[in-house]
Amino acid sequence: MNEEWLIYRGVGEPHDGIGALPDPPPWRDFDGGPVAAPGPGAAEPDSAAARRLGAHRHAAELHRPEPEELEAVNAALYLRRPLLVTGYPGTGKSTLAHAVAHELKLGRVLRWPVVSRTVLQEGLYRYDAIARLQDVQIAAGAAGAAGAAGGAGTEGDGPAAGPPGIGTYIRLGPLGTALLPTATPRVLLIDELDKSDIDLPNDLLNVLEEGEFTLPELERVADREPEVQVLTDDGTKVTVRDGRVRCRAFPFIILTSNGEREFPAALLRRCIQLKLGQPGEKRLATMVRAHLGEEAAQLGAELIREFLGRSRTELLAADQLLNAIYLTHYAAPPSREGLADLLIQRLDRPR
Numbered sequence: 001m002n003e004e005w006l007i008y009r010g011v012g013e014p015h016d017g018i019g020a021l022p023d024p025p026p027w028r029d030f031d032g033g034p035v036a037a038p039g040p041g042a043a044e045p046d047s048a049a050a051r052r053l054g055a056h057r058h059a060a061e062l063h064r065p066e067p068e069e070l071e072a073v074n075a076a077l078y079l080r081r082p083l084l085v086t087g088y089p090g091t092g093k094s095t096l097a098h099a100v101a102h103e104l105k106l107g108r109v110l111r112w113p114v115v116s117r118t119v120l121q122e123g124l125y126r127y128d129a130i131a132r133l134q135d136v137q138i139a140a141g142a143a144g145a146a147g148a149a150g151g152a153g154t155e156g157d158g159p160a161a162g163p164p165g166i167g168t169y170i171r172l173g174p175l176g177t178a179l180l181p182t183a184t185p186r187v188l189l190i191d192e193l194d195k196s197d198i199d200l201p202n203d204l205l206n207v208l209e210e211g212e213f214t215l216p217e218l219e220r221v222a223d224r225e226p227e228v229q230v231l232t233d234d235g236t237k238v239t240v241r242d243g244r245v246r247c248r249a250f251p252f253i254i255l256t257s258n259g260e261r262e263f264p265a266a267l268l269r270r271c272i273q274l275k276l277g278q279p280g281e282k283r284l285a286t287m288v289r290a291h292l293g294e295e296a297a298q299l300g301a302e303l304i305r306e307f308l309g310r311s312r313t314e315l316l317a318a319d320q321l322l323n324a325i326y327l328t329h330y331a332a333p334p335s336r337e338g339l340a341d342l343l344i345q346r347l348d349r350p351r
Helices: 047-053 067-079 093-103 120-124 130-152 172-176 200-210 283-292 294-299 301-311 316-327 334-344
Strands: 083-086 110-113 125-127 171-174 188-192 212-214 227-231 237-241 244-246 250-258 272-275
Touching: 047 227, 067 083, 067 093, 067 250, 093 188, 093 250, 110 172, 120 125, 120 172, 120 200, 120 244, 130 200, 130 250, 172 188, 172 294, 200 212, 237 244, 283 294, 283 316, 294 316, 301 316, 316 334
Parallel strands: 083 250, 083 272, 110 188, 171 227, 188 250
Antiparallel strands: 125 171, 212 244, 227 237
């Protein structure tokens, strides 16, 4: 494989390769602005990255991802398209988002876990109308009390403060934060999309295609308040103009699926698709080395081989192997074998 075109190289070591990413194709060129500087909460990876990539990840950097994985990630980066990653649990789908963010120095991964009740607006923003109504009522009551006191001849303390502005009650979700106009793309993980209600994949289509969304609550007051500060998923404040958010650098989006359902063709054609198979012995050993160190990888070699043998006929997850190697490292024989059997149980057994 010619690696000269690769922005993400799977080397594990952070580098500035994102600066070499060429301009997007004309049909994926977005002009949102003004460019928002990432706040402190976005600039650095959070603890989730260390949990996903492993405390000893630098000892595992010699292992490179498969060519298909590298090509799919870079195709998504070049084309500014979401990456739909399918595979059994424990194959590293979610970890891939953290690996890309770490290597390309793109900051904290924005994560949107999907469940059966998830709707699009939860990913874009939340508006706490009830809290705003309560604050308006409290402010009105305080103003009335101050007016009554003034009418009784009591010296007041000045005019009562009104309720906070509308932006106080709005917080952008992971998807909404990812679509803010930034100089470099944010990394967004939409996890387990196949767990969603049947409508969510279709609801995502327009946002993923246009790279923008509106906040009707802010659009209604745009003539009076064209600029409103709202809270982001990072916990920092950003200015939204005219009730509209439009990206500049399209985010690097990974949608994960365990393969439990089919997605509409309209979504599939908007995504780069990658299927991750069960990891082999080399990849499992690298994963163990990254999380538990070189000694654990050597001590767990036999358990890795047993895990691979069973995975040919049973559905197993790699985190089961990690749990087993970690725990059997502390246990003495003969309880090690029993612990391994307890922790590595097939996930597809009849119930």
